Amino acid sequence: MWRARYRDAHGKEHARHFKYKDNPRDPENSAQHWIDGITAALRTGTYVDPRHANTTVSEWCDLWIAGYTKRPRSVSQAKTQIKHIKTKFGDRSLGSIRPSEVKTWIREMQDAGLAKATVRGRYQRFSQIFSDAVHDGLIPRSPASTRTSPDMPDQRPYVATTQQIWAIYYALPEHLRGIVLLGAFAGLRRSELVALRVQDVDFMRGVISPKIQYPADPLKTEESKNPIPIPQDLALELNRMPAKWGSDTIIVSEIGRPITPKIANKVFQEARVKVEELPTGFRIQDLRHYYASMLIASGADVKVVQARLRHKSAKTTLDIYGHLWPDSDESSRQAVAAVFADRPEAPADSLRTDAARFQ
Numbered sequence: 001m002w003r004a005r006y007r008d009a010h011g012k013e014h015a016r017h018f019k020y021k022d023n024p025r026d027p028e029n030s031a032q033h034w035i036d037g038i039t040a041a042l043r044t045g046t047y048v049d050p051r052h053a054n055t056t057v058s059e060w061c062d063l064w065i066a067g068y069t070k071r072p073r074s075v076s077q078a079k080t081q082i083k084h085i086k087t088k089f090g091d092r093s094l095g096s097i098r099p100s101e102v103k104t105w106i107r108e109m110q111d112a113g114l115a116k117a118t119v120r121g122r123y124q125r126f127s128q129i130f131s132d133a134v135h136d137g138l139i140p141r142s143p144a145s146t147r148t149s150p151d152m153p154d155q156r157p158y159v160a161t162t163q164q165i166w167a168i169y170y171a172l173p174e175h176l177r178g179i180v181l182l183g184a185f186a187g188l189r190r191s192e193l194v195a196l197r198v199q200d201v202d203f204m205r206g207v208i209s210p211k212i213q214y215p216a217d218p219l220k221t222e223e224s225k226n227p228i229p230i231p232q233d234l235a236l237e238l239n240r241m242p243a244k245w246g247s248d249t250i251i252v253s254e255i256g257r258p259i260t261p262k263i264a265n266k267v268f269q270e271a272r273v274k275v276e277e278l279p280t281g282f283r284i285q286d287l288r289h290y291y292a293s294m295l296i297a298s299g300a301d302v303k304v305v306q307a308r309l310r311h312k313s314a315k316t317t318l319d320i321y322g323h324l325w326p327d328s329d330e331s332s333r334q335a336v337a338a339v340f341a342d343r344p345e346a347p348a349d350s351l352r353t354d355a356a357r358f359q
Helices: 031-044 057-066 072-089 099-111 116-135 162-171 178-184 232-238 240-245 261-272 286-297 302-309 314-324 329-341 348-357
Strands: 002-007 013-018
Touching: 002 031, 013 031, 057 072, 057 116, 072 099, 072 116, 099 116, 162 178, 162 261, 162 286, 178 232, 178 261, 178 286, 232 240, 286 302, 286 314, 302 314
Parallel strands: none
Antiparallel strands: 002 013
16 A cells, blocks of 8 residues: 655645555556646646535635625626526536536527527626636636637617607606606616716706716716716706606606616516517617717717717727717728829929830
8 A cells, every 4th residue: 555645835735545656557546646647736737625626616606706895786696697507506516517518508598598698697707706716726727718608799789760769758657758868868877867866967057977876876887977968958858857746866756756777677668569660678778879879870989979878998889889880981982082182293203214114
């Protein structure tokens, strides 16, 4: 009987007993083979402490979410996604999950009819959790990679027509029409518009300055706090409900009280079905797409659209709305043609040189 031992990066000794010292014909029972494998893992950074080898996906998810310090809404979203991850892989050890199983899981979600964004959101959370497990030394590599990644959601959103926007507006109850006004003509997100307070709007100057999102959480990013200019007519229209009910918020219920995003969704979907040719999945969020398209059609450049939509970077704006800007092929062709047409006549010396060359 042979005893092999080593010390890990923390100085802790680990040992195992083997039948042979070094038997190439039976490596599984050879001490030298085991030590060689451990040494290679330590040198390449793929070593996993035996104490963590049986850590389950469920156990790691619980530990991971406990240290996830983000906005309350982000934590809530992460918990929802983790619930689905644990349902599928919870009782399995982290190191036992194979890439092929991840791809099968993605296919199952797609076959169940889940939206591309939902599938990708769950996968990205899975990838993040397993990447952190690698970083913590719990597993040598993650089963998530570009090979297992699902397709990106369609980046070209549906843009409603002006007629459809006004049709939704009139299909909503009068006290909730501000949903369309704030979404389609100021670009507010759903959680922002239901939480928008009277004090966040300068009705005299025509400026909306979002400060919070529902229920009273900080905004998504610092850029989300940027002021939004609005015309005087829109400012007056937004003031109608607060003036009638004496409410603190712009969007109110039938008795003048604030509403939740869930109620806003419900009434919006009830109004949507009354409008012809709107896709089934049309949401309050899609009102922002109309706002962006309106700005682009009016000639606003990417930096202006980025500022009004309060995106963190112009790249985000271009990724979502780049296809809405007018085709630049013809303008590029005209720019080159204009310079080409203004080229000067060839110098006299050049003409004599060319003539002599062909004599």
